[in-house]
Amino acid sequence: MTVLLEAHGIGKRFGGVQALKDVSLTIREGEIYGLIGPNGAGKTTFFNVLTGLYPRDEGEITFAGQPLALGSPHRVTRAGIARTFQNIRLFANMTALENVMVGRHARTKVDVGGAVFRTRAQRTEEAAIKRRAEELLHYVGIADRANDMAKNLSYGDQRRLEIARALATEPKLLALDEPAAGMNATETASLRTLIAGLRDDGLTVLLIEHDVKLVMGLCDRVAVLDYGQKIIEDIPATVRADPRVIEAYLGTGAA
């Protein structure tokens, strides 16, 4: 399997707090890679560093053979990493369809002139944007909600919409920040089917999740963060049995 993303020696400080320390990960093409850890372990910080939202203090990230730009989220998206957010960030007053259409921004290019004069290229591109957005809504299973305002969608549908919007940017790597947070058992089960389907369609997925059962059942490989450091990176069965992981989650007495 070829390597898609290689993070090497990532460090990030917030004032005196060392949120990430020398974190190195390798994500291979076509796998679901889980990133777990107790609250405050640095999972979301790593996510934000990876997607360019936070500038990193140390370390290198190579993505698809290219070094990843620093501190510019839109370039990271254009390079092929799309993300969702732990606390859903949709464009609340736009319809579901429009949300996904915004996701096409990075892969389309008509400018002001094209829009004002409504050139043939603009009309073709606009139709293609809309068609692709409809396909993606269908893919995540909320095609019937296309014309509803994003804020009026149910929680589970909002999560799905966020995934559809991320997919619209044509990512090589889809990074999901706690997609199952706040979901009930039925919603989690159908989310699991959706994520497994993404892998079957050839996408690489990075998954941050609290739901250990979901991660262990779904992921090909798992890394565990604790106090900003990676303590293990292996297949789920090995990770589950590792005493350091049990200690990180349950405390020293339990191990």
Added chain:
Amino acid sequence: MTSLRTKPHLGLALIALALALLPFVVSATLGNAWLRILDFALIYIMLALGLNIVVGFAGLLDLGYIAFYAVGAYLYALLASPHFGLHWPVWAILPLGALVAGVFGVLLGAPTLRLRGDYLAIVTLGFGEIVRIFMNNLNAPINITNGPKGIARIDPITIAGHPLSKSLDVFGFTVPGLALYYYLFLVLAILIIVVGIRLQDSRIGRAWVAIREDEIAAKACGIDTRNVKLLAFAMGASFGGVAGGLFAGFQEFVSPESFGLMESVMVLCMVVLGGMGHIPGVILGGLLLAVLPEAFRHGAAPLQQALFGKTLIDPENLRMLLFGLALILVMLYKPAGLWPEPRHRAELKKS
């Protein structure tokens, strides 16, 4: 109603006919003063549509928008008046005005990219004042703007050799100058409306709204928020620049006092009152706020005379009082504006 709905072209033709006849109806029934107010209303609509791009679409609160209007107006004044002895044609000045105002828009936008909401409002307010104070003081050591005295004897807008300030005989029928201005402003306002609608329904327009809704998510969608915001400032400013040029040619006089903070607030009120981000609402807001205060100005004194036999409240004070009251009522009962964007946009309905 059903026949109009099945024949949209007929409805459009009726609206066009009504708009074409409007100046004659107004000057015959209400007089030329009202035709002049109508001309100003069209200028204000153009301004409001420009500000709507910045505030309504991109969600960037701009309190110094009138500065771009000033830039367009002064550019026209300097290039078509005896002040410098230049007499450029209007069709050269207006595009230049749009361009120069657009550059000013980027100049304002660039240092404020990280600001939002209240902070952005304060900085843009300062920018508006800076431009006005420059206009006030650029008469020494080199006299560029003629200071507080303003620039007078500006060339009227001239099309095909005919100055629009003079009436025109068409087949023995006299069209007054104010009506000629009305037609020119109407055409340009429609042009700006079309440009606004097309921008809104495009990749760029969606990116603006995305930034308004959630800037971080917009970045994560691959939108270069810096460039897209600067584009909003530039586009909005260029609309203001065109409106300013028309204002200068129409008034044939400009002075810094036309570009004070109250004017910025007034244009912002048009956008907010009408319905932020909704083009028909913004047009309604511009029309109402341009016409209603004038109606009070003209109607308040005679009405008080008729009712009480004397003028109890100065019409100017009454105007501001009622304006304030109207704003409070709208914010209480229609916080999204008088004509907000419908929840479901027609273009997205299954066709």
